Amino acid sequence: MRLLTAPLVAMGITLSVYTAEYAFPYWAVIEQWKDPVLFFAGLIAGVRWPDWDFLIPGLGHRSGLTHSALLPLFVYFLASPGLASGLSLGIALHLSSDIQPKAWTGGALIKFPVVGSIGKKLSPLWLFINIAGCVAIMAASLDIEPHFAQLIMLMVTSAGTFWYFSREEKRRLIPLATLAASGLLVHSFRSGHFSLSAVTQFFV
Numbered sequence: 001m002r003l004l005t006a007p008l009v010a011m012g013i014t015l016s017v018y019t020a021e022y023a024f025p026y027w028a029v030i031e032q033w034k035d036p037v038l039f040f041a042g043l044i045a046g047v048r049w050p051d052w053d054f055l056i057p058g059l060g061h062r063s064g065l066t067h068s069a070l071l072p073l074f075v076y077f078l079a080s081p082g083l084a085s086g087l088s089l090g091i092a093l094h095l096s097s098d099i100q101p102k103a104w105t106g107g108a109l110i111k112f113p114v115v116g117s118i119g120k121k122l123s124p125l126w127l128f129i130n131i132a133g134c135v136a137i138m139a140a141s142l143d144i145e146p147h148f149a150q151l152i153m154l155m156v157t158s159a160g161t162f163w164y165f166s167r168e169e170k171r172r173l174i175p176l177a178t179l180a181a182s183g184l185l186v187h188s189f190r191s192g193h194f195s196l197s198a199v200t201q202f203f204v
């Protein structure tokens with residue numbers, strides 16, 4: 001049920017924020033809270049969004065289209081970095097759980113329309129790359145937020161992650177290690193310690 005209700009609640013919150021902004025353009029407090037609230041809405045939706053492949057006709061379960069950073073990427077460029085950032089956090093949490101199935105068979109594998117399953121070697125890689133993509137979108141969104149919004153968003157990140165691993169996912173080690181590894185990867189890219197040219201030099 002939460003599969004359906006969580007994204008609907010998030011849509012309700014998002015709609016309310018935009019309505020309030022439209023109705024009271026002179027209220028600075030709405031401008032100040034807009035992105036933190038959208039971030040929260042994104043987080044609620046993002047945790048459940050990947051499994052909407054059950055509801056979308058034509059997609060098999062663990063579809064690579066929903067189990068990916070695709071939605072936040074679109075939202076980042078077309079709508080709101082704050083909302084995209086919350087979606088990214090939620091999706092990263094969800095995918096970090098999906099990276100430890102009982103076995104890499106059947107329902108655990110990532111699938112695409114037409115192509116079908118991408119197999120047991122590429123599925124975990126796909127999940128890891130997309131977790132890193134989600135972390136990168138979060139970092140890029142936080143970069144452009146004012147200090148106040150950054151502070152609230154980081155608090156929501158801590159509280160949301162704590163909630164997720166205390167209520168939703170009890171096998172915490174691999175998901176947390178995956179999130180930490182993708183965070184380090186994104187950090188080293190952003191700080192210039194690690195670059196694509198360094199990777200190619202390593203292999204050539």
Ligand SMILES: [Zn+2]
Nearest residue numbers: 050051062098
């Ligand atoms: Zn899933």
